[in-house]
Amino acid sequence: MREITFSEALGEAMYEEMSKDPTIFTYGEDIAKQGGIFGAYKSLLGKFPDRIIDTPISEEVIFGSALGAALAGMRPVAEFHFADFIFTGMTSIANQIMKFRYMTGGQPKLHLVLRGPDGVSKSAAAQHSESIETIFMHIPGIKVIIPSTPYDMKGLFKTALRSDDPVICFEHKMLYGLKGPVPEEEYYIPFGEADVKKEGKDVTVVTTSRMVHESLKAAKELEKEGISVEVIDLRTLVPWDKEKVLESVKKTHHLVVAHETWKRAGWGAEIAATVQEEAFDYLDAPILRVGERNVHIPFSPPLQDFVVPDKNDVIKAVKKVVGGM
Amino acid sequence: MEYTKEFLQGLYRTMVRIRTFEKTAEELFLQGELPGFIHLYIGEEAIATGTMANLRQDDYITSTHRGHGHMIAKGADTKKMMAELYGKKAGYCKGKGGSMHIADLSIGVLGANGEVAGGLPIAAGAGMAIKLKKTDQVVVAFFGDGASNRGAFHEALNWCSIYKLPVIFLNENNQFASTERVQETTSVENVSDRAIGYSIPGVTIDGNDVLKVYETVKEAVERARNGGGPTLIEAKTYRIKGHFVGDPTLYRKEKEVEEHWAKEPIGRFEKQLKEMGKITDSEKETIWKEAEEEIKEAVEFGRNAPYPAPEEALTDLFVDDTGYDY
Ligand SMILES: Cc1ncc(C[n+]2csc(CCOP(=O)(O)OP(=O)(O)O)c2C)c(N)n1
Numbered sequence: 001m002r003e004i005t006f007s008e009a010l011g012e013a014m015y016e017e018m019s020k021d022p023t024i025f026t027y028g029e030d031i032a033k034q035g036g037i038f039g040a041y042k043s044l045l046g047k048f049p050d051r052i053i054d055t056p057i058s059e060e061v062i063f064g065s066a067l068g069a070a071l072a073g074m075r076p077v078a079e080f081h082f083a084d085f086i087f088t089g090m091t092s093i094a095n096q097i098m099k100f101r102y103m104t105g106g107q108p109k110l111h112l113v114l115r116g117p118d119g120v121s122k123s124a125a126a127q128h129s130e131s132i133e134t135i136f137m138h139i140p141g142i143k144v145i146i147p148s149t150p151y152d153m154k155g156l157f158k159t160a161l162r163s164d165d166p167v168i169c170f171e172h173k174m175l176y177g178l179k180g181p182v183p184e185e186e187y188y189i190p191f192g193e194a195d196v197k198k199e200g201k202d203v204t205v206v207t208t209s210r211m212v213h214e215s216l217k218a219a220k221e222l223e224k225e226g227i228s229v230e231v232i233d234l235r236t237l238v239p240w241d242k243e244k245v246l247e248s249v250k251k252t253h254h255l256v257v258a259h260e261t262w263k264r265a266g267w268g269a270e271i272a273a274t275v276q277e278e279a280f281d282y283l284d285a286p287i288l289r290v291g292e293r294n295v296h297i298p299f300s301p302p303l304q305d306f307v308v309p310d311k312n313d314v315i316k317a318v319k320k321v322v323g324g325m
Numbered sequence: 326m327e328y329t330k331e332f333l334q335g336l337y338r339t340m341v342r343i344r345t346f347e348k349t350a351e352e353l354f355l356q357g358e359l360p361g362f363i364h365l366y367i368g369e370e371a372i373a374t375g376t377m378a379n380l381r382q383d384d385y386i387t388s389t390h391r392g393h394g395h396m397i398a399k400g401a402d403t404k405k406m407m408a409e410l411y412g413k414k415a416g417y418c419k420g421k422g423g424s425m426h427i428a429d430l431s432i433g434v435l436g437a438n439g440e441v442a443g444g445l446p447i448a449a450g451a452g453m454a455i456k457l458k459k460t461d462q463v464v465v466a467f468f469g470d471g472a473s474n475r476g477a478f479h480e481a482l483n484w485c486s487i488y489k490l491p492v493i494f495l496n497e498n499n500q501f502a503s504t505e506r507v508q509e510t511t512s513v514e515n516v517s518d519r520a521i522g523y524s525i526p527g528v529t530i531d532g533n534d535v536l537k538v539y540e541t542v543k544e545a546v547e548r549a550r551n552g553g554g555p556t557l558i559e560a561k562t563y564r565i566k567g568h569f570v571g572d573p574t575l576y577r578k579e580k581e582v583e584e585h586w587a588k589e590p591i592g593r594f595e596k597q598l599k600e601m602g603k604i605t606d607s608e609k610e611t612i613w614k615e616a617e618e619e620i621k622e623a624v625e626f627g628r629n630a631p632y633p634a635p636e637e638a639l640t641d642l643f644v645d646d647t648g649y650d651y
Binding site: 122127294295 | 420440441476576
């Protein structure tokens with residue numbers, strides 16, 4: 001199969017759906033002339049000039065106008081530039097987009113997508129490095145997709161562009177250049193279907209985004225020590241695939257949840273709580289969580305490395321749970 | 326206005342020190358020595374320099390992601406700045422902040438800021454504190470043209486106007502917000518036109534003319550110190566370098582940059598000083614040489630300083646060291 005990058009996969013999803021649906025348009029900061037600050041839209045440069053729009057630095061309006069445009073019959077795709085700057089327009093999302101349909105007794109279908117980069121890169125420091133997907137799982141009202149491969153990026157995003165509900169998509173900065181197999185034919189990946197990225201029998205690692213790759217590296221090393229790890233990529237957090245996780249835990253009897261975002265009250269806690277509520281008797285050890293330490297992302301490379309989880313943290317956690325703690 | 330030779334050469338020296346720092350930082354970054362991303366102030370030196378010549382050490386400023394020049398002009402130690410750019414423990418923020426988050430509260434720098442317009446509400450708050458404490462300090466809030474399109478800018482202007490706070494809003498209009506031209510994203514021809522909506526004085530000046538900046542800010546500072554409230558000053562300039570080091574700059578042509586480079590503030594001021602008979606060639610050379618030595622020392626200091634220990638990432642969130650729950 002041919003291989004394309006994560007950002008090319010996003011570009012293809014946009015291109016294919018925009019070609020079919022004239023109501024799709026996209027806007028945000030620095031997307032039209034340079035294809036996005038991390039090149040996410042590079043493959044769209046020169047295409048759909050009327051429907052790819054650069055905006056002022058006005059996040060509250062970037063997000064709020066997505067709601068207005070959706071209500072008025074369009075399908076906006078608004079970019080948030082950096083996950084950290086979701087906060088500068090958060091009221092438009094949390095108070096408007098996420099509540100609107102419910103407050104109005106289910107009147108509109110909200111055809112809108114928010115998307116952009118999140119996560120750490122090389123020393124971008126505290127205001128350009130955050131992963132905040134948990135917040136959108138905590139507050140009700142938006143579907144959350146968080147792909148880890150070009151294949152998933154394309155398939156999930158195409159589904160987002162046909163969704164009747166608002167969707168937010170988190171694309172890890174370090175993944176944009178990642179290459180992977182993507183078929184020529186069109187396909188759609190439904191929300192709420194986790195993907196078993198690697199089968200295993202001793203322990204289940206539930207993860208997303210960049211940490212999928214760290215978990216796969218961990219699994220490879222643990223394999224050499226005779227520990228067989230099953231890596232489940234949730235791909236979407238709202239909804240999340242409880243069945244597949246429970247099924248796997250019933251097989252492996254051990255669970256580690258690994259995400260980049262802060263460990264404290266991160267979404268891993270929700271998964272862990274659900275599994276112990278519904279499959280307590282199947283567990284042979286406590287569930288462990290891997291996540292960022294509860295401070296901000298520091299600038300200095302050794303400090304960032306210390307705060308942000310990688311494969312070694314997954315290895316440590318897995319060894320602890322299978323070793324009977 | 327009559328200026329002493331010392332004063333004028335002081336302005337020149339500050340601009341040269343900023344330029345030298347920035348050129349060095351650019352080089353180090355391109356060599357892969359500095360982590361993160363850096364936004365250069367090359368070509369905009371006259372604004373920080375002319376502004377800060379009006380300020381006392383106990384006056385406050387809020388800075389931006391393009392803040393090295395503000396720091397230097399306010400009196401920061403270039404060694405500690407460079408060490409921070411290297412992510413070293415001896416840096417201003419012990420390596421936790423980097424270029425975009427440098428701060429030195431002891432000289433009134435209330436932080437660079439990674440959030441565009443993030444400093445403006447902070448400046449408003451510092452203005453409230455000054456008013457309540459009844460001192461005659463002032464605050465200068467630096468921000469870009471792009472920042473003037475955020476709600477935080479408009480809310481801060483209205484706020485400082487109604488409470489008559491001693492805040493000078495200093496817009497550095499370098500024509501670009503990242504890849505976007507100011508004309509494409511801004512409803513007014515001059516950012517200073519926005520002052521009308523908030524009933525405060527607004528003025529647009531040539532930001533590459535250091536004396537013009539000095540004189541304009543002087544008037545605003547006097548007004549603010551005497552209870553006259555805020556002023557919006559737009560200093561027009563041009564961003565000579567990319568938005569950040571490594572920016573592919575697909576959005577403009579090299580020729581345009583060259584045209585603006587001919588108007589850059591240091592060469593221009595140098596010519597002015599020569600015409601006024603306020604600087605000799607050898608004085609000029611000494612200033613450049615001293616700046617180079619200073620920045621070279623700063624680089625040595627930053628380069629050779631140790632990194633913080635990894636565990637130090639877990640300090641500085643709270644004062645009392647509780648509430649981390651690792
Ligand atoms: C709230 C917010 N939105 C977006 C960004 C990303 N960003 C960083 S700098 C920049 C452009 C800023 O332009 P301007 O205010 O004119 O300052 P300049 O870079 O020209 O000095 C953008 C969009 C940000 N840092 N903060």
